[in-house]
Amino acid sequence: EDQVTQSPEALRLQEGESSSLNCSYTVSGLRGLFWYRQDPGKGPEFLFTLYSAGEEKEKERLKATLTKKESFLHITAPKPEDSATYLCAVSRGQNFVFGPGTRLSVLP
Amino acid sequence: GAVVSQHPSRVICKSGTSVKIECRSLDFQATTMFWYRQFPKQSLMLMATSNEGSKATYEQGVEKDKFLINHASLTLSTLTVTSAHPEDSSFYICSARGVPGYEQYFGPGTRLTVT
Numbered sequence: 001e002d003q004v005t006q007s008p009e010a011l012r013l014q015e016g017e018s019s020s021l022n023c024s025y026t027v028s029g030l031r032g033l034f035w036y037r038q039d040p041g042k043g044p045e046f047l048f049t050l051y052s053a054g055e056e057k058e059k060e061r062l063k064a065t066l067t068k069k070e071s072f073l074h075i076t077a078p079k080p081e082d083s084a085t086y087l088c089a090v091s092r093g094q095n096f097v098f099g100p101g102t103r104l105s106v107l108p
Numbered sequence: 109g110a111v112v113s114q115h116p117s118r119v120i121c122k123s124g125t126s127v128k129i130e131c132r133s134l135d136f137q138a139t140t141m142f143w144y145r146q147f148p149k150q151s152l153m154l155m156a157t158s159n160e161g162s163k164a165t166y167e168q169g170v171e172k173d174k175f176l177i178n179h180a181s182l183t184l185s186t187l188t189v190t191s192a193h194p195e196d197s198s199f200y201i202c203s204a205r206g207v208p209g210y211e212q213y214f215g216p217g218t219r220l221t222v223t
Binding site for chain 2: 031032034036041042043044045046049087091094095096098099100101
């Protein structure tokens with residue numbers, strides 16, 4: 001059965017304190033792994049797509065990496081505005097399987 | 109680019125009435141649109157997938173007669189919640205996917221409250 005897990009469930013960081021979020025998956029026929037950011041009461045905002053092991057993508061303070069079984073979202077020197085829930089999803093065919101998300105809080 | 113809108117953003121209706129939610133891709137043609145439901149502090153739950161001009165494919169446990177989906181054009185899909193009940197109160201989010209690629213772009217969501 002296709003499955004996506006994320007850890008930790010919640011993470012509190014001080015401003016400037018770098019850390020990583022984990023997304024582990026088991027899926028047959030992976031067609032991509034996706035990271036989204038979701039603010040309360042809003043729809044998810046697309047961040048990255050990763051297609052193959054070893055691939056890396058960067059955007060401002062965020063960097064996503066992919067292995068055959070997991071992906072990491074590294075946050076370097078986070079700011080309070082980075083506080084959100086970060087969701088990862090894997091694509092098998094045309095549908096996504098979403099993980100439960102990591103709620104990130106960055107304190108000033 | 110890749111902007112998806114939803115209307116309305118919030119709706120309150122009485123039990124037994126029907127509510128229609130619109131989802132539009134504003135700057136691309138969406139070959140496939142998806143409807144999700146999200147409960148507080150939970151992840152997204154896929155309700156159905158629709159391709160333009162075809163009948164929607166519903167996930168197991170989702171009542172197709174209660175949640176009517178129409179994908180009449182490459183830029184518009186609608187979700188109608190029929191005979192709404194308080195337990196249908198939730199946050200409904202649509203997404204759209206164009207070509208190429210598998211990315212889904214999400215709308216801002218619709219908060220439905222059934223009284």
